[in-house]
Amino acid sequence: MTNAVPLTEIWRGPMAESLHRGHAVICDDTGAIVEAWGDPKATVLPRSSAKMIQALPLVETGAADARGLNSEHLALACASHNGAAIHTDRVRAWLGDLNLQDGDFRCGAHMPKDKAARHALIRADEKPCQVHNNCSGKHAGFLTLTQHMGWGPEYVEPTHPMQRACLEAFEEMTGETSPCFGIDGCSAPNFATSMHGMARAMASFAAAREGRNARETAAVRLWQAMVAHPELVAGEKRACTELMRACKEPVALKTGAEAFFIAIIPGRRLGLAVKIEDGATRAAECTIAALLVRLGVLDADHPATRRFMNAPITNWRGIETGTIKPANGLL
């Protein structure tokens, strides 16, 4: 982590108050690095930025088709959603289609990020369910494949065939042997790779062709589902959703905890990976926006862009006190 470079600055009045360092890699469809900041060899946990890789087995085994999943299901399988009604209604229905219940999830429960949903729970004095977990779509995907294959119920155990399938897809897409894993917030193993490996995996998504083989067909269906349903991948006002909508061409975007962010740009056959070393989401969002502007797929002055890059910081009286901006050399 020691070679991280400045990627995002937080200004207050006339001075830089805080600074975020990190790593960023842009990879092409040969797996070669086009451009990099920081250390492409840094070992990282991509967290939820790996969700579309974790969804590959669901699609390429044929389970998704056998169970009648559509592009909304696939977008939710790749999502870290807000737990708004548009998310939880769909995941609940999906679970019902499987004849399963909330207790079959292994993701744990947490309060939804969506304000309306959260306040409704507080007003009703109700606790959140596992369906509210931002990863419940991924877990519904895990449950679908697990049921389809007749595997056992403890699908987040690292030795469970569901997670072995994820690891296999992960190593094939990154082109690297994963050195280790951590347990994610949602209890699934999260496999480590290098920054280069993660950008290479995203470039493989970008370069995939429908019909060439089961893997590539699955990859195309997944990024297309994300691009078709940006509101399901995160939610209103969230960077993934807002920036996917703002891009001038199809781009799949996905955040991950501890300030990971990826982009899949099929039109350029490019993959991007960003990791802020300190784990600050605000900096991952600013950095990915800046790199999308740099690559010409996002306008710097689009209102959505300006919510994350060169965004004003305002205080409790609405006074603009500073700005969050990309470090020199990013744009």
Place this chain on the structure above:
Amino acid sequence: MTNAVPLTEIWRGPMAESLHRGHAVICDDTGAIVEAWGDPKATVLPRSSAKMIQALPLVETGAADARGLNSEHLALACASHNGAAIHTDRVRAWLGDLNLQDGDFRCGAHMPKDKAARHALIRADEKPCQVHNNCSGKHAGFLTLTQHMGWGPEYVEPTHPMQRACLEAFEEMTGETSPCFGIDGCSAPNFATSMHGMARAMASFAAAREGRNARETAAVRLWQAMVAHPELVAGEKRACTELMRACKEPVALKTGAEAFFIAIIPGRRLGLAVKIEDGATRAAECTIAALLVRLGVLDADHPATRRFMNAPITNWRGIETGTIKPANGLL
């Protein structure tokens, strides 16, 4: 900011997932640096860690005594409180004593951090008032001195005598001319200084003697008020409150936005300042706890210490997935 050094690591499973760099300075009562990490010359905004400096004019002018303020008022003047009932009840009463109303504040309103207070507002479908602002105690202090002196109502304007008095106290305590200021979250100017300057100011608090002069008497009354009422300075489960309670001798602790933290250790005549360059509170809390352990005023295995230093990270099912720990060389 470029000379920041690793201070806190975030581990997940077998690897360091994130890293926080920053600056830390320990100063003695001569203003000399005892120990430092990173760059003592780094220019910083101490944010709410400067509150006890901003409260000096209130006490040393005699306004606090003339208006009958007790140690609870003084602790609240130095607080970034949770907006729990114990805080808002007292600030509301203080405002009433001044015959002023919530609209006389210039701090702005935000939802209280305290869960019970926040949920009560949501259930009642009420918006927060300015008294809920974590800085409302500081602003009640500003209003007290402003009223006592017959100054105008716009007490957060940088040219207002209230803020000029703060700047004068700030420069005298830090021993430096402040190069600039930013506007804080609560709309008051926040003056910049060096890391060394801020640690020197805290050492001046630590070395102050009651009765020597108005400044030193005010300094002693303020840190004593903080130590006497740790629950008023922040709130239950917060680092300032929990670590002040856990220290083996009187230590005044105060967090600031963007990962500032200070300590005043009167028994050792030492002052500490910590700034995490990326603004992450979790790292400022871990770092200040580690430095207090290093100085022997806090036990590493105290339950309160373990909530912030070497603290387990758990996921939504309560599984321990990692830990937050001080970087090598801090302990």
